[in-house]
Amino acid sequence: MFNLWIALAANLVCITVLVYAVYFPRYQRRDLAIAYVCLNVGIMLVTMLLSGSGAGMGLGLGLFGVLSIIRLRSDTLTQGEIGYYFAALVLGLMNGLHPDPAWLSPVLSAALVAVLYLADHPRIAPRTRRQSITLDRAYANEVELRDALESLLGGPVTRIEVISLDVVRDMTVADVRYKTPTPAALAAKSSASIGSTESNPMAGTEPALSTADLEAVLFDASDATSAAAPLHAQSHS
CATH class of the missing domain: 3.30.1490 (Dna Ligase; domain 1)
Structure with a gap:
């Protein structure tokens, strides 16, 4: 009975640290955090009941395996989130069996959380x-x-x-x-773009009209004025 209470406490502490101190700050998915906790606690409770009854453990573990596959296929998960999913499952199974000696389950649970914390650390290949x-x-x-x-x-x-x-x-x-x-590369690229803009202050603005274009515009305007003059005279007559 002592092993059971130690395993129960170790499981609750480890799943809380794994989900709310490691997983959620990195992935920010509240729905999966709740799913991990429910899966872990549910598996631990059922494993405890099966280990103390006459039902075969193979049957119970097989049923949970089928349920796990159905859960994984019902939503799109990244490979990292699948890793946390199986870690929650293993914690529930291991502490539900509460093996002797009593310190074994807490030590293995803490080791699993520590390994996952280090393996998925943001400083490992951050780019x-x-x-x-x-x-x-x-x-x-x-x-x-x-x-x-x-x-x-x-x-x-x-x-x-x-x-x-x-x-x-x-x-x-x-x-x-x-x-x-x-x-550093982003800063260099930004400074280079700012320097090119300062060296060419007219960059990005419309070019001024050339002399030929200005003469063409004035010529078109004079033609339009001469064409409108007879119409104006006829209107006065």
Whole structure:
């Protein structure tokens, strides 16, 4: 009985830290935070009941496996969110079994939370990104495709997987791994654009009319005035 209470306390503390101190500040999804807590507590309670009854543990774990697959297929989750999902499931199963000695479940639960905290830390590869991009041109040449993607994304492209190349509709769909530009590069680019604007203060404004254009405008205006003069005279007569 002592092992049960220790495991229950360890599970509640670890799932609270995992969801509300690690997951939610990084992903900001309240619906999944609630789902993780409900899944964890529900699995732990049912595992405790099955471990103390005559029902087979294999049957109970199989049912929860089916329910987990249904839950994962009902919404779009990122791979990181799936990792948190299975961590919540493992915490519930491990503490629901409350094995001997009593310190084993709390130690393993804390180790799981610590590993997930470190593995998903924002400082690990902070500039690495992944996107599925659709381009309005069919790029059969990988060098041209890489140049176009780097110009679009503003950073170095590390890997390209062409998903679809449609030469009829002139379209390319690619799965791209890239790195965002560093703050120093962004600052240099911003200062360069500001310097070019200061060196050419007329940039972005409409050019002045040339002498030939001005003469043409005056000539058209004089023609319009001479054409309107007879009409004005007829109206007075």
